[in-house]
Amino acid sequence: xxxxxxxxxxxxxxxxxxxxxxxxxxxxxxxxxxxxxxxxxxxxxxxxxxxxxxxxxxxxxxxxxxxxxxxxxxxxxxxxxxxxxxxxxxxxxxxxxxxxxxxxxxxxxxxxxxxxxxxxxxxxxxxxxxxxxxxxxxxxxxxxxxxxxxxxxxxxxxxxxxxxxxxxxxxxxxxxxxxxxxxxxxxxxxxxxxxxxxxxxxxxxxxxxxxxxxxxxxxxxxxxxxxxxxxxxxxxxxxxxxxxxxxxxxxxxxxxxxxxxxxxxxxxxxxxxxxxxxxxxxxxxxxxxxxxxxxxxxxxxxxxxxxxxxxxxxxxxxxxxxxxxxxxxxxxxxxxxxxxxxxxxxxxxxxxxxxxxxxxxxxxxxxxxxxxxxxxxxxxxxxxxxxxxxxxxxxxxxxxxxxxxxxxxxxxxxxxxxxxxxxxxxxxxxxxxxxxxxxxxxxxxxxxxxxxxxxxxxxxxxxxxxxxxxxxxxxxxxxxx
Numbered sequence: 001x002x003x004x005x006x007x008x009x010x011x012x013x014x015x016x017x018x019x020x021x022x023x024x025x026x027x028x029x030x031x032x033x034x035x036x037x038x039x040x041x042x043x044x045x046x047x048x049x050x051x052x053x054x055x056x057x058x059x060x061x062x063x064x065x066x067x068x069x070x071x072x073x074x075x076x077x078x079x080x081x082x083x084x085x086x087x088x089x090x091x092x093x094x095x096x097x098x099x100x101x102x103x104x105x106x107x108x109x110x111x112x113x114x115x116x117x118x119x120x121x122x123x124x125x126x127x128x129x130x131x132x133x134x135x136x137x138x139x140x141x142x143x144x145x146x147x148x149x150x151x152x153x154x155x156x157x158x159x160x161x162x163x164x165x166x167x168x169x170x171x172x173x174x175x176x177x178x179x180x181x182x183x184x185x186x187x188x189x190x191x192x193x194x195x196x197x198x199x200x201x202x203x204x205x206x207x208x209x210x211x212x213x214x215x216x217x218x219x220x221x222x223x224x225x226x227x228x229x230x231x232x233x234x235x236x237x238x239x240x241x242x243x244x245x246x247x248x249x250x251x252x253x254x255x256x257x258x259x260x261x262x263x264x265x266x267x268x269x270x271x272x273x274x275x276x277x278x279x280x281x282x283x284x285x286x287x288x289x290x291x292x293x294x295x296x297x298x299x300x301x302x303x304x305x306x307x308x309x310x311x312x313x314x315x316x317x318x319x320x321x322x323x324x325x326x327x328x329x330x331x332x333x334x335x336x337x338x339x340x341x342x343x344x345x346x347x348x349x350x351x352x353x354x355x356x357x358x359x360x361x362x363x364x365x366x367x368x369x370x371x372x373x374x375x376x377x378x379x380x381x382x383x384x385x386x387x388x389x390x391x392x393x394x395x396x397x398x399x400x401x402x403x404x405x406x407x408x409x410x411x412x413x414x415x416x417x418x419x420x421x422x423x424x425x426x427x428x429x430x431x432x433x434x435x436x437x438x439x440x441x442x443x444x445x446x447x448x449x450x451x452x453x454x455x456x457x458x459x460x461x462x463x464x465x466x467x468x469x470x471x472x473x474x475x476x477x478x479x480x481x
Contacts, residue, residue, distance in 0.1 A: 001043065001051050014054045015072075016042065019433060019446035030072045032059055032085035033195055034451055037390065039092040041454030044099045045461050052096050057110055059089055060139045064114045065153050065173070066146020070197075075113045077162065081155060083175060083186060083193040086143050087225035091322065093140065094232040103241050106137045119156045140233065141244050147184055147226075148247035148255060151175040165201045166191070167209040179249055181271065182263030183223050187216030189304055194219050194315075196353065198382035204370065205377030213353070213383040217303040220272055223264060224319035227326060230261040268326040272297045274310065276334070293342075293355060296335050297327075312355035314343060314391040320398035329402045336398055344395075347439035349418055349431065350387035350452075351395055361385045363437035367444045379444070386434045386442065393455025400463050409469045412460075419456060431456065 001016050017024050018034040035055060043052040059068055062075050068089045070082035097103060112132040115125040125132075134142075151173065155162065158171035167190045175186030187193045192211040200207030234257050236242035246256035271285045276295035281288050292310040299313045316339070320332055343352040354361045362381035369376050375384070396415055400407065418439060423429055430448035435441065 001048065013058045014051045015058075016055065016450060018451075019449040020428065020430075021448075022446040030074075031070050032062075032068045032072060033070045033082060033088060035059070036068075036085065036088035036092040037195075038450040038454035039088075040095045041393070041456070041458035041461070042450055044095055045457055049096075049100050049102075052092075053100075053102065053105060056089075056093055056096060056105065057108060057136070060134075060136055061110050061113050063112065063134075063139050063142060065117050066143050066151050068143075077157065079155065079162065080153075081171075081173060081191060081193060082197075083173075083184075084195060084219075084222060084225065087222065087229055090140065090143060090229040090232060091225060093136070094228070106135065106140075106236070106241055108136050109133050110136060110139065117153065137242055140242070141247075144229070144233065144257070145247045147175060148177050148249050148260075150177065150250045151186070163199070165199045165209055170199075170209070170211075177249060178218075179251065179253060179255070180263070181267040182226075182260050183218040183267070183271070183301065184226060185216075185218045185302060187214075189214055189216060191216075194222070196313075196383035198380065200378070200380050202370075202372075202377035202380065205372045205374045205380070207374050207377060207380045212380050214305065214308060215300050215303065217309065218301040219315060220297055220299055220301075221315045221318040221322070223268065223272075223301075224323035224326060227261060227264045227268075227323040230257050230264070231323075233257055234261065265326060269328055269331075271301055273328075273331060274298060292358070293338070295331075295338055297331075311358060312339065312342065313353060314339065314351040314388070314395065317351070317391055317395040317398045320401055321394045324398075324401040327402075332398070332402050336395070336402070339395070344392075345438040347418055348387050348392075349422060349435050349439050350389040350392045352385055352387050352437075353383045353391075354385050356385070358384075364440075365434060365436065365442055365444055382434075386436060387439065388434050389431050389449065389452035390455045393452075393457075393459045396456070396459035397462050400459075400466055404466045407467050409463065409467050412463045412467055416456065416460075 001014060015030040016035045016038060017029050018031050023029050062069055062078055065080055067080045068085040069078035069080050070085050071079040112134055114122050115130055115132045116122040153173055155171040169188055170190035175184055177184050192199060194215050196213035196215055198212035200210040200212060202208055233242050237245055246254060249255050273284050274286055274291055274294055274296050275281055275284055290306045290310050293312050296312050297316045298309045299311045299315055300309050303309050320327055342355060362375050362385045365379055365382055365386040366376055367379035369378060371377050375381055419431060428448035431452040433446040433449040433452060
């Protein structure tokens with residue numbers, strides 16, 4: 001964390017490097033998604049509240065289309081092909097206030113970087129010297145309001161100048177609220193709007209312009225983060241810190257935040273749960289012919305490619321950790337046990353990003369592969385098997401949500417044995433972005449990734465609040481932490 005002029009939108013801005021040394025300066029340094037996934041573990045738990053405050057306000061100033069950019073690039077050429085950074089941002093604000101009780105930040109005046117969602121209109125206003133001021137509360141409200149009325153735009157400067165691998169349709173961003181369920185659907189088969197954002201680039205292997213892990217529809221962690229955000233603004237409103245009580249939808253309906261959250265709560269299990277017993281299929285929104293593995297939560301909902309919905313991926317861990325109230329505890333426990341059995345191995349630092357039984361599964365990542373193999377060429381398998389470390393932190397947080405009575409800190413820390421030994425032997429004294437199968441070293445991985453270390457720190461912090469120490473081994477546990 002520091003002030004790097006080449007990465008910030010202003011000379012005084014503090015930014016967080018996504019990883020070292022790969023993402024340390026320039027346009028590669030600062031990413032909205034990475035920053036706010038890392039926010040609690042890297043900034044708030046260590047007590048870096050001033051830096052956290054500045055980063056919130058800097059990203060708030062970049063709001064456009066109701067979204068927070070993933071690639072910030074100092075607000076020179078930010079990209080808004082990212083549907084999750086806005087909700088991680090909302091979570092970051094919530095966590096910041098929890099730690100600091102700094103409610104004054106909500107009233108902070110912010111000079112916005114963009115004067116309109118329309119590029120030509122923005123440029124005209126900028127030439128005329130216009131200034132746009134919003135408070136942080138305004139920014140928060142606009143995120144919810146924009147999603148409620150629907151978000152539809154084509155990326156500014158769409159084409160090879162911002163992405164030489166993207167197909168024409170991939171630059172079109174479309175998100176829409178389903179007023180019945182409260183879920184937000186969006187994306188298309190040509191773009192990748194969540195953290196699983198690998199875009200194929202090999203013409204030889206014919207994966208050029210094809211998302212490696214298309215997750216259009218309503219990804220499970222997006223629905224959970226939305227629910228978390230709604231509960232946050234409901235609390236703010238009840239405490240007198242947020243004036244608005246709801247939004248207006250595309251169809252003109254007044255939708256209270258409480259009502260929106262209630263709709264998600266009511267419909268979540270019915271739409272996302274894949275029952276273990278075939279006799280219960282009729283009670284849930286499932287297609288028995290498409291089911292890949294029973295007793296899990298869907299990864300997405302209503303993806304244009306139905307198989308995507310039924311993949312076992314680690315994103316359900318994020319959802320359980322951030323919005324446990326959406327889940328039936330018994331089902332969540334069974335699902336996490338299934339995930340641990342199939343996606344985590346003895347020497348793993350992270351979690352497999354795809355069920356090994358799937359045809360798309362590849363246990364390694366090779367960004368230099370120049371073969372004609374569709375599944376691996378030029379790193380196409382990035383999120384289809386390789387083990388990502390940051391989601392392991394959310395797996396641990398999910399475990400503690402529903403296993404607090406049967407776990408203690410000794411058991412919890414046993415899940416981090418591999419990580420402890422890795423940090424002790426690693427030149428960076430940190431954790432990597434990814435590994436290959438069973439924790440095997442990956443040459444292309446960033447060796448010190450912010451969100452890898454941050455989410456594990458967050459998981460330990462959260463575990464300490466709810467899990468007892470094992471009395472007989474109390475000293476051992478304390479030393480391990």
